[in-house]
Amino acid sequence: MEISEMAAVGGNEHKQETICILGTGDFGHSLGMRLLKSGYPVVFGSRSPQESSLLPSCAQIFTHTEALKKAKIIFLAVHRENYDFLPALSSFLDGKVLVDVSNNLRKNQYPESNAQYLSKLVPKAIVVKGFNTVSAWALQSGSLDANKQSKKNKTMELNKVQSWRVDVYFALGMMGFGLYVLLGITSLPSVSNVVNWREFRFVQSKLGHVTLLLCTAHTAVYGWDRFLQSKRYKWKLPQAYMLGMVIPCIVLVLKLILITPCVDRIVTKIRQGWERKPKHKQALV
Incomplete structure (x- = not known):
């Protein structure tokens, strides 16, 4: 044949x-x-x-x-x-x-x-x-058409940076939200009347700043490198997440200054009742 x-x-x-x-x-x-x-x-x-x-x-x-x-x-x-x-x-x-x-x-x-x-x-x-x-x-x-769909749904190569970024984004968000709920529960009169002053101050002050830090980091990871991309600035205006980070960042920077040893020592003395003596009284002593 x-x-x-x-x-x-x-x-x-x-x-x-x-x-x-x-x-x-x-x-x-x-x-x-x-x-x-x-x-x-x-x-x-x-x-x-x-x-x-x-x-x-x-x-x-x-x-x-x-x-x-x-x-x-x-x-x-x-x-x-x-x-x-x-x-x-x-x-x-x-x-x-x-x-x-x-x-x-x-x-x-x-x-x-x-x-x-x-x-x-x-x-x-x-x-x-x-x-x-x-x-x-x-x-x-x-x-x-499963065959047609399978051709469209091509397997994408794993982006390790993107994967790590998404995991951190969700982890920070969940931890920040959990602490935020804890702050809200502590603010209830029925709860705040039970805890002592040190406990209440720890939750509302130290834990409050940690919550603010986590939520700010959560937003920063969301933005990631978008602030470097000019196409993201419509009408030459910053994005909403950038504006939302202004006040939290200012608060965190001021808190960082206050907890430095030299500043914290003076602030602690003031809280304990220390007052600066006038110069003429210091000369007499």
């Missing part, structure tokens, strides 16, 4: 079978588009082929009889109320797979299911029920 003949045989083995869709409504149109994208030849069957223009460009449209002659698998995309044309086509459906995709408007609308009713109309066809939980919109949007 020559190479050209082998290629021809191989191409025939992978050739997709033609699919017929009876019905040119929304669901038939959407189903035809999906089948065409999957590589299947599609033919539509319609009562008025010349008037059916809103169909996929690669699909062919024929009368019911002509379309049924070209396929062994037929999708019936019409409502049950329009099944009256099927008995006349019974001979063209012998031994072929007829997939019913219809749904009734309400539960128990008819004594038997649509598939059972179809089996009575075309007894020699192989009736299959399917696509009853799939909408035309889902077929058009491609939300059911």
